Amino acid sequence: MRFSVLYLDMNSFFASVEQHLDPSIRNRPVAITATEGEHGACVAASYEAKAYGVKTGTRVRDAKALCPGIVFLPSRHRLYVRYNLKVAEVLDRHAELYRIRSVDEFQIALSGEATELPGLTRLVTDMKAAVAREIGPCLRFSAGAGPNHLLAKIAGKLEKPDGFRWLDRENMPQAIAHLALDDLPGISSGMSERLNRAGIRDMAALCALDPRHARRIWNSVEGERFVRALQCEDIPLTETRSGGIGQSKILAPDFRAPREAYLVSRWLIAKAGRRLREAGKVAARFGLSIRMIDGRQFSRSMKCEARQDDLHFLRINRALWRLAWPDVARAQILSVGIQLDDTAPLSARNGDLLSGLGPAERLPAERAARAMDLINARFGDGTIRTGVNRPHPGFFERG
CATH class of the missing domain: 1.10.150.20 (5' to 3' exonuclease, C-terminal subdomain)
Known part of the structure; x- marks a missing residue:
């Protein structure tokens, strides 16, 4: 057998970082919360807390009932990103760090002895020891290997925490x-x-x-x-072409009904659209991702006309929500994200002879969107909007 991809998934990463920094909460149940107060929810939990049934999406009051004595800490996303980079630096000294997949996931490209199981096993053992030695023993990861990214990712989820599994034709x-x-x-x-x-x-x-x-x-x-x-x-x-613009949001409990989550997605489009226009770009692909508390996900993207106005992307967003509705209508939504991809400079967009649009010229809807940006910059965000949306600032606003 020969392996080409190693996938690493940090175990309870957010909680583990907090336990690393505060020895008094090591080996204790810990939950990271997205919002403060009894109505907040857990966005991560340590394995000690998971043993009591606390998981991502569990409400604070329910977590207290499941696990008396649990420690609640507010999320510190920038801190976790810094530790993500610390881990990445250690990994990259041992093998080719091909891609940081997310704040707690890494993809390694395998070569040489590491493409065979004995060498691969030594590599994983060495990397686990290096992370524990150079950063801290609280930070552990599960590893999965395969001949492609999909099988490596699946393998990495099979044995947690601190496991190592592989998938290939033999098994x-x-x-x-x-x-x-x-x-x-x-x-x-x-x-x-x-x-x-x-x-x-x-x-x-x-x-x-x-x-x-x-x-x-x-x-x-x-x-x-x-x-x-x-x-x-x-x-x-x-x-994926570089230069994409994304916005995503972990939802507080009051925003988890599908109709509320949909309105949050419209707000995210307004934020991403403003960034797209500030960069002087257009996007020719729109993507929507919806993650539900029960672990199910909906993710779909759609090619579209290269544009930069919110109204254009809002129409596509509505169409994708309609496709998702059979899956999400009765669900509680944990997070929602939108992605504007296949971006290119507005200055490089060709004109349209039939409509009379010149090269690099803005459409009327794009000029209106730019005017809205100027008004909101002067008088405050949300002063003028394209339709109804639901602002949801706070923890875990990324992008």
């Missing part, structure tokens, strides 16, 4: 036969239902699926790529 699909279809990253409950209708109801059937059939089920080439990756082919990640 697939039996090593993941116990998982449900929507346990896999990228398969929402809606996609799981679509697979069920196609007669694909378990992991063995999914892994044996003809990739061409998968393309039809997904209605996208991504279905074929996904199944080929499960079949242990070397399927590289699709590269």
Whole structure:
């Protein structure tokens, strides 16, 4: 067997950083909260707290009932980003750190002896020891290896905390036969239902699926790529063009009803759109991601006309929410995010002969959006808006 990707997932990262900094709370149940007070919720929990049933999304009052004596701390996202970079520096000295996937996830490109299991095992052992020695023993990670990113990521979730698992032709699909279809990253409950209708109801059937059939089920080439990756082919990640602009939000309990979350997404578009215009860019792809408290996710992006006005992106956002509605209508929403991708300078946009629009010229809706930016800059954010939205400033506002 030969491995090409190692995926590292920090264990209870936010809580572990706090335990590292404060020895008095080590080996104690700790929860990180997104908002203060009894109506707040936990955005992370230590393994000591998880043993009592406290998890991401648990309300503060419920966490207290489940785990008397639990320690609550407010989230400090900038602090966690600094420790993310500390960990990244240590990892990069041992192997090629290909990509920081998120604040607590890393992707390593394997080469040389590390592509074989004995060398890979030594590498993982050395990196675990280095992180503990150079940063602190509270910071641990689970590792997963595979011939592609998807299998490495799945493997990294199989043994927590502080585990190491691998997936390859020798143990697939039996090593993941116990998982449900929507346990896999990228398969929402809606996609799981679509697979069920196609007669694909378990992991063995999914892994044996003809990739061409998968393309039809997904209605996208991504279905074929996904199944080929499960079949242990070397399927590289699709590269996203640099320069994208994103906004995401961990929601407080009062914002978790789907209709409230939708209004927050409109607010995020206003923020991202302003950044896009300030950068003098247009975006030709819009993405929406919705994460639910029960762990399900909806994520979809759509190619669109290269624009920079909020009204254009709000229409696409509404269309994607309609697609998501069967999955999210009865759910509690944990987080929502939007992404403006395939960006390019407005100055490089071609004109439209039929409409009379000249090269690099703004459309009327784009000129109106720019005028709104100027008004809000002078009189305060939200003075004038494109329709109704729900501002939600506070913890974990990223981008």
